[in-house]
Amino acid sequence: MSWFLRSKKNIEHSQQIDMPDGLFVKCPSCSEMIYRKQFEEQLFTCTKCDHHFRITSKEYIDILFDEGSFVETEISITSSDPLKFVDTKPYIDRLKDAYKRSDANDALTVGYGNIDGKPISFACMNFGFVGGSMGSVVGEKFYRAAKLAIKQNMPFVVIATSGGARMQEAALSLMQMAKTSAILSELAEHHLPYISIVTDPTTGGVSASFAMLGDIIMAEPKALIGFAGPRVVEQTIRKKLPEGFQRSEFLLEHGFLDMIVHRKNLHDTLSHVLSTLMEYRVQ
């Protein structure tokens, strides 16, 4: 299935991050005014410079899965406030704001569906929910999605975008790095493919755990990917960072990505890779 056929579907976008309404959308990278219809056909990328706008799990599900095949699971898991964390604002209030501003119920959406008829367990982060940060809920949903893959003999596909671990859950958040990596080590023993698709931005605890553990790691063009955020690196070395530092192309050059995939090729590339990895697998 080619991307331009899929894009005829009315892809409804949600949780707008950098996507204003209107007939035209201005590209933040090259300032091109993109006609909205064309913009949606191009799967929310710039028609002139290929800038990839940040989109949410809802859009990725539309892009990747056979129409109507995706079933979201674990929707009833929500964040609590185990540490009664208060900084300039209580964590509980930050969560309330996040529910109001986003239609996702945490920074990770999980479920299963078909890609070209093949069943896949899927997890996708929502950057719009507390900066896509990983706390207990993200860890638990990820864990269950990986478990489902093991139980049903399905590949596991993850789309990452995150500012890192959720600070308001402190050490509990840190442990989600361990929890997600540990279940991936179990998945690996079952010889089931784990594909990580890294999008802009992915830093901190998510990059230093499941985002960088794919059997195959793909990234969207020019995505910011790193352990430390660029501001922290700049403060540490007290120098201006080189052009393109911590972008997908930089990671590809240094050997940390298998490939950079334009969003319009994501579906076909993923489908091809998955069917290849599953071809000789003994059930």
Place this chain on the structure above:
Amino acid sequence: MASNFVLEFEKPIVELENKIREMRNLPNITDLEPQIQELESHIEALRINIYASLTRWQRVQIARHPDRPYTLDYLNFTFTDFVELHGDRGFRDDPAIVGGIAKLNGKSVMVIGHQKGRDTKSNVYRNFGMPNPEGYRKAKRLMLLAEKFHIPIICLLDTPGAFPGIEAEERGQAQAIADNLLVMSGLKVPIIICIIGEGASGGALGIGIGNRILMLENSWYSVIAPESCSSILWRSWDFKEQAAEALKLTAPDLKEHGIIDRIIPEPIGGAHRVPLQIFETLRDVLTEELDQLQHIESRLLVKQRRDKFANMGVWTE
């Protein structure tokens, strides 16, 4: 090991100690002996009092005390027959993580830990205990070596974080840490983790996946250091005390939330005050823990370790 470093909250103790020193220099010392004795018992009471009610930030300060024992000190005193093993076989040897074979009460173990320096020169050499990717890769290499020969692994955590530099990013800091989390989750030998000082974020966790997680009484472990947390959430460096409180980063906090298994008591005044005591305590505790783990079949060890982390987290459903 002693420097003249004094923590703010220890000043009343130091003042009294100085007073005793002055008195001892006086000519009629014998007449003053009862007074000195009284002062000494007063100091001891004061110390017990101060250390019984430490704030979280004060514990962070003890964890960072420049005289606090580091990994190599434990390797020299808690363990015997240490032979250091170097390098990641790929890029270079990272002095911010040390490791090698040693004996614990006569039994062979692989010990890996973060290593800080004691002075400017050694801190530059050790990069203040902040590893680069090759440090994590060395640690992984040593752990796989240990697994190959059925040798149990002990990791000592003490880092202000993984190094956030340009080269560290170029060489894949995130990938190096992530890979260790994955590999450690599947190792078929017992792994014991002990946080001996600072356990800052992924830089600590990168050698922190174990069957048992122990923590020295005055160490800390969290997702971020209080100063950095302050700068991000309060947008100022001035709220480190509040950040330390909010993060609940002490050993008793983490025990309460099921993240660690056991708190190892330190001498009153901190591990650096009576180092020989903490070296012995750790030897006893590690021996006891290892004795229990060594009876467990390797398949179950892996399962127990994975289940342990699977159970971490708090949510509503």
